[in-house]
Amino acid sequence: MLRIAQKEELQKMIDGFLADYEVIGPRELPGKGIFYQPITNAQDLYLGERFAIEPVKKFFFRPSEYLFEGGLKEGSEFLEGIPLAQNKRMIIGVRPCEARGLALLDKIFNTEYKDEAYVSLREKTILVGLSCQAPGKDCFCTSIGGSPVQARGMDALIFSAGSKYVIEIITDKGKDIFDTCPKEPDKEEIKAWESLKEKSNAALRKKIKIPESLDNIFESGYWGKVSSACISCGVCTYLCPTCHCFDLVDEERKKLRCYDGCAFSDFTLEASGGNPRPTKMERYRQRVFHKFDYFKKNFGEHLCVGCGRCIRHCPVKMNIAEIVDQAPV
Amino acid sequence: MSEELKNKAKELLTNKKVDLIIGYQRAADGVLAAPCFIDSQDDAEKLIWDSYCVYNLASYLKDFPAKRKGIVVKVCDLKSITVLLQENQVKREELLIIAASCPGVIDEKRLNPLDQQAQEIVFAGKCKTCKTITPAYYDILINEPQKNDKLSEIGQDEYEPVRKLEAKSIEERFKFWESEFSRCIRCYACRQICPLCYCPKCVAEQITPGYFSKGVNLEGNLSWNITRAMHLAGRCIDCGECERACPVGIPLRDINKKIEKEIKELFKYEAGLSVEQKPLLSCFDKSDPEDFIK
Amino acid sequence: MTGDRSEWEPKIVGFLCNWCSYAGADLAGQSRLEYPPNVKIIRVPCSGRVNPLFVLKCLSSGVDGVLISGCHTGDCHYSEGNFHARRRFTILRKLFEYLGIDPKRFQMAWVSASEADKWAKLVKGLVEEIRQAGPNKLGHR
Numbered sequence: 100m101l102r103i104a105q106k107e108e109l110q111k112m113i114d115g116f117l118a119d120y121e122v123i124g125p126r127e128l129p130g131k132g133i134f135y136q137p138i139t140n141a142q143d144l145y146l147g148e149r150f151a152i153e154p155v156k157k158f159f160f161r162p163s164e165y166l167f168e169g170g171l172k173e174g175s176e177f178l179e180g181i182p183l184a185q186n187k188r189m190i191i192g193v194r195p196c197e198a199r200g201l202a203l204l205d206k207i208f209n210t211e212y213k214d215e216a217y218v219s220l221r222e223k224t225i226l227v228g229l230s231c232q233a234p235g236k237d238c239f240c241t242s243i244g245g246s247p248v249q250a251r252g253m254d255a256l257i258f259s260a261g262s263k264y265v266i267e268i269i270t271d272k273g274k275d276i277f278d279t280c281p282k283e284p285d286k287e288e289i290k291a292w293e294s295l296k297e298k299s300n301a302a303l304r305k306k307i308k309i310p311e312s313l314d315n316i317f318e319s320g321y322w323g324k325v326s327s328a329c330i331s332c333g334v335c336t337y338l339c340p341t342c343h344c345f346d347l348v349d350e351e352r353k354k355l356r357c358y359d360g361c362a363f364s365d366f367t368l369e370a371s372g373g374n375p376r377p378t379k380m381e382r383y384r385q386r387v388f389h390k391f392d393y394f395k396k397n398f399g400e401h402l403c404v405g406c407g408r409c410i411r412h413c414p415v416k417m418n419i420a421e422i423v424d425q426a427p428v
Numbered sequence: 429m430s431e432e433l434k435n436k437a438k439e440l441l442t443n444k445k446v447d448l449i450i451g452y453q454r455a456a457d458g459v460l461a462a463p464c465f466i467d468s469q470d471d472a473e474k475l476i477w478d479s480y481c482v483y484n485l486a487s488y489l490k491d492f493p494a495k496r497k498g499i500v501v502k503v504c505d506l507k508s509i510t511v512l513l514q515e516n517q518v519k520r521e522e523l524l525i526i527a528a529s530c531p532g533v534i535d536e537k538r539l540n541p542l543d544q545q546a547q548e549i550v551f552a553g554k555c556k557t558c559k560t561i562t563p564a565y566y567d568i569l570i571n572e573p574q575k576n577d578k579l580s581e582i583g584q585d586e587y588e589p590v591r592k593l594e595a596k597s598i599e600e601r602f603k604f605w606e607s608e609f610s611r612c613i614r615c616y617a618c619r620q621i622c623p624l625c626y627c628p629k630c631v632a633e634q635i636t637p638g639y640f641s642k643g644v645n646l647e648g649n650l651s652w653n654i655t656r657a658m659h660l661a662g663r664c665i666d667c668g669e670c671e672r673a674c675p676v677g678i679p680l681r682d683i684n685k686k687i688e689k690e691i692k693e694l695f696k697y698e699a700g701l702s703v704e705q706k707p708l709l710s711c712f713d714k715s716d717p718e719d720f721i722k
Numbered sequence: 723m724t725g726d727r728s729e730w731e732p733k734i735v736g737f738l739c740n741w742c743s744y745a746g747a748d749l750a751g752q753s754r755l756e757y758p759p760n761v762k763i764i765r766v767p768c769s770g771r772v773n774p775l776f777v778l779k780c781l782s783s784g785v786d787g788v789l790i791s792g793c794h795t796g797d798c799h800y801s802e803g804n805f806h807a808r809r810r811f812t813i814l815r816k817l818f819e820y821l822g823i824d825p826k827r828f829q830m831a832w833v834s835a836s837e838a839d840k841w842a843k844l845v846k847g848l849v850e851e852i853r854q855a856g857p858n859k860l861g862h863r
Contacts, residue, residue: 130537131677134611152675153613162613163643236457328463330487333615334675348635348642355643357614365633379491414621414673415463415483421456593820602822631775639775640782647782647860654817658774661813683820690816695809712805714795720815721808722831722844 101292102266102277103284109257109264112279113141113191120189120225123158125151135190146192146259148233154197154340154408155190159220160204162337163357166216170352183219189276191227196240196406198228198252200340206398207343225272228256232295234303237407239420242307245404247299258295265292307424309401313392316428317384325422326383328415329362335386335409335417336360341402361385391423430477433500433528433570437472440498440568446524449498450488452481460536463488475500477570479549482533484508484667486623489518498524502533503560507665507700508623510564514703515663517626527566532558536672553681554668557586564702589679590686605650611676612649614642618656618670618680624663631655657683662691662708665700732852734787735780736761737772738833739804742793745835750842757842758849761789768792769830770803774814777828781860787827787852791844794832804832826855 104112116122117139124144125133133151135158138144169178201221208214209221231238231247240246250256254273258265265284268274284292336342337358344366346359359366362383367376376382394402403419410418433451440446453464453474461480465488466472477500485499486508501509506527512518532555539550563569585591593601616632619625631639632652640651656670664684671680691697694717697708738744744765750757766772769792780788790811792804811830819825829848833841 128677131611134676163645163648165643327465327491328488330617330620332617332620332673333613334617334673337613337615338675346642348638350638350641350643355641357642357644360615363616365629412675414617414669416455416457416460417462418456590820598819598822598824600822601820605821637779639779650821650860651778651782654778654821655775657817658814661817683817686820687813687817690813694812694816709806709810712802712809714805716805716809717812718795718808720812720825720830722829722847 100268100274101284101289102268102280103282103288104264104266104280106262106264108280109266110141112277113144115279116189116276117141120187122189122191123155124191135192144192146229146257148231150194150235150406150408150411152408152412153338154200154406155193155226156197156200156204156340158188158190158224159201159217160208160343160345161216163355164216166347166354166356168353181216183215184223186223188220188224189227190224192229193226193253194231194406195228195247195249195251195253195256196238196245196404197340198226199240199245199249199404200252200406201226202252203341203398203400203402203404204343225276226253226255227273227276228253230256230258230296230299232259232299232302234299235407235411236305237410237418237420238303238405239305239307239407240405241300241303242305242420243309243401243403243405247303248296258292260288260291260295263288265295305420307420309391309423310426310428313388313426313428316426317388319427321427322384322387323380325417326379329379329383329417330415331362331364331379331382332414333358333360333362334412334414335419336362338408338412340404340406340408341390361389387419387423387426390419430475433477433526434472434475436526436568436570437466437475437498438469440524441466441469441472445496446498447495448492449475449500449526450485450492451475451498451500451526452477452483452485477528479531479534479551482536482552482672484621484623484669486512487621487669489523489623490626494522496522496524498526500526500528501563501566502528502530503563504530504554504558504665504667505623506563506566508667510700510703511624511663511665512626514705514707520703524568525563525566526568526570527563529569529571530555530558530561537677552668552672554666557584587685587689589682590689593682593686606646608678609646609649609653612644612653612678613676614644614649614652615675617673617675621669621673622660623667623669624660624665625656653678653680653683656680657687660684661687662695662697663699664688730857732760732786732849733784734761734789734848734852735785736763736789736791737766737769737776738763739769739771739792739799740765740767741799742797742835743769743791743831743833743841746833746837746841749835750838753838755838755842757845760849760852761845768798768800768803769807770798770800770805772807772811774810777811777814781823781827781858784858784860786855786858787829787848789829789831789844789848791831791833791841794834797834823860824855826851827858 124138126136127145133149135151167180208217234247250269254270256267344359345356348355368374390402437449448467452461455462484505532551535550535552641648668681772790777788798804
């Protein structure tokens with residue numbers, strides 16, 4: 100289902116959402132980049148081509164959150180879980196790759212095992228996407244089953260078409276919120292939208308080939324070579340829309356869940372002092388295998404959406420796309 | 429200049445003067461540079477040297493213990509090696525320092541965010557106030573050092589951002605840093621990229637006792653950043669790698685520079701000047717100031 | 723921690739060196755000197771033993787003020803521990819100030835074993851200063 104709106108009309112609609120929803124969207128912090136933040140005014144939104152540094156993952160699977168608190172209170176035991184999400188939220192300006200990342204995270208947190216915190220946040224949130232028309236040079240979503248105009252995981256997807264926006268409505272949730280926008284595009288406008296989609300797809304130039312399986316190069320010397328520049332920081336894993344490893348920490352009477360990443364040297368450190376992944380080679384190999392081998396075997400698709408964040412923000416310019424592309428299978 | 433470097437590297441590897449050379453190569457995108465580790469003559473062809481070589485390679489020295497390492501350094505990077513030598517973290521006889529005349533490096537954060545191509549080279553903040561041109565010591569010098577007149581604008585105050593912050597009220601400063609630190613995601617890229625953060629176990633990972641929250645909250649983020657800055661007090665040589673590595677753009681250099689400025693004024697101390705110098709916090713002077721002590 | 727100023731009493735942690743300041747505080751007690759009970763004393767071997775992380779831990783746990791007290795310079799039981807402490811904490815204090823943390827919350831003093839009067843006066847002054855600074859908002863607990 101398609102709708103069309105003038106720029107001002109869309110802004111008015113967003114201002115209208117503010118009454119009923121907590122609205123989150125990309126904002127530009129001068130000199131720092133684009134960040135998803137709550138907005139109070141449609142004017143705050145940055146709806147240009149640049150990507151947010153952090154993906155929307157952090158609004159569902161939070162960088163750190165208290166899972167429960169327990170102990171003794173006035174002589175008796177108590178255990179309190181975290182309050183689940185109550186307020187309706189809307190995130191506007193989500194990129195197709197990030198939304199696809201959430202669809203992949205659903206396979207972890209919302210299938211067999213249901214993570215209450217995650218599920219409640221997912222249910223309470225409406226995702227309104229924004230298609231990419233000038234993908235970055237590190238983007239490679241089309242090589243991994245995505246596209247700059249894909250609507251998977253979203254409730255609605257907005258395309259910027261000159262002075263107008265074409266809105267593709269995907270779910271009932273999306274239908275409800277764009278009720279106020281009755282105008283449908285005419286034939287000409289639909290045609291223009293189709294060609295815009297084609298153009299966007301063509302604008303994404305980086306193509307990589309992903310091997311069917313990496314099984315027979317597990318022991319290859321290749322991993323040692325490509326991982327030598329890694330500095331074992333958490334940039335790639337924390338900024339990845341699909342990475343979901345976490346650490347559980349006790350702080351006073353609270354249990355805290357915070358992000359953890361396979362690049363850190365203490366990620367697999369055992370209490371005995373032993374470490375099954377003692378060097379960068381094992382750790383980096385794990386990252387590649389989890390994304391491009393194990394996850395596919397378990398869940399049917401790769402755990403990567405090709406957003407290029409880990410490449411763009413890597414302090415030493417490690418390039419996972421090239422590394423996978425050139426893997427000596 | 430790259431040619432001279434390549435030839436020297438080949439020569440060193442052929443004569444077995446070094447086991448490997450830590451240098452720069454072109455990154456996969458064809459524009460930026462990436463660290464590389466050369467152990468054969470053929471690979472030496474990969475070496476490059478230009479304004480895109482931003483990294484301080486000294487942080488890789490700990491990855492190759494007991495090997496004879498050739499390392500390509502800029503003048504500022506050399507200071508971090510000086511501190512590593514001062515603190516007995518590397519052995520001078522295992523090092524072969526290839527000092528390259530520095531043309532000034534780019535400010536990665538100022539590149540066009542969409543294609544990361546440089547329209548016009550914008551130099552990193554540290555380069556604009558860089559005063560040293562000649563490396564204090566080296567084994568091989570690539571090209572005679574010369575001053576790039578685009579750099580070191582005369583009269584530019586290296587502590588200008590620090591002074592601007594100092595002029596604000598204490599409440600304003602807290603607000604400023606609270607908002608900066610609120611973006612911290614605790615990825616520890618600042619720590620990992622730092623050539624002088626070499627503790628095998630960082631206090632941030634310690635849980636018995638845990639000194640500050642592992643969580644992404646004001647308390648944890650502020651404590652982490654104070655701890656990082658304190659551990660570099662009198663050691664930081666302002667290579668600016670922490671600020672460059674920070675994905676969320678926290679102005680970490682402004683903190684490092686503040687401490688650098690204070691210790692210069694209070695203790696007449698500057699980090700990384702000589703190997704013989706004692707580390708700032710393992711020595712004292714009986715006449716150190718103590719105005720605030722009651 | 724209550725934010726209500728009328729009920730709020732400053733909580734202060736004092737790291738006192740075993741050889742001078744702890745004995746000085748002890749003497750103040752033996753001499754029946756009166757001073758506010760807001761300082762919780764932690765005895766350490768030397769002011770040089772105090773790690774900046776201790777101060778940070780206090781402040782981030784909701785303590786309103788931290789005091790480090792040791793022997794006068796030249797009188798250190800270990801000859802030079804307090805010289806080291808002096809350098810270290812001068813920098814920390816400057817850093818706190820720069821980051822917008824009220825430097826009143828972090829103080830140092832030299833109190834010898836015989837200076838019971840100085841100790842009592844110091845604590846009185848300190849409590850007043852921290853009262854002015856108000857409750858510490860950094861601590862989450």
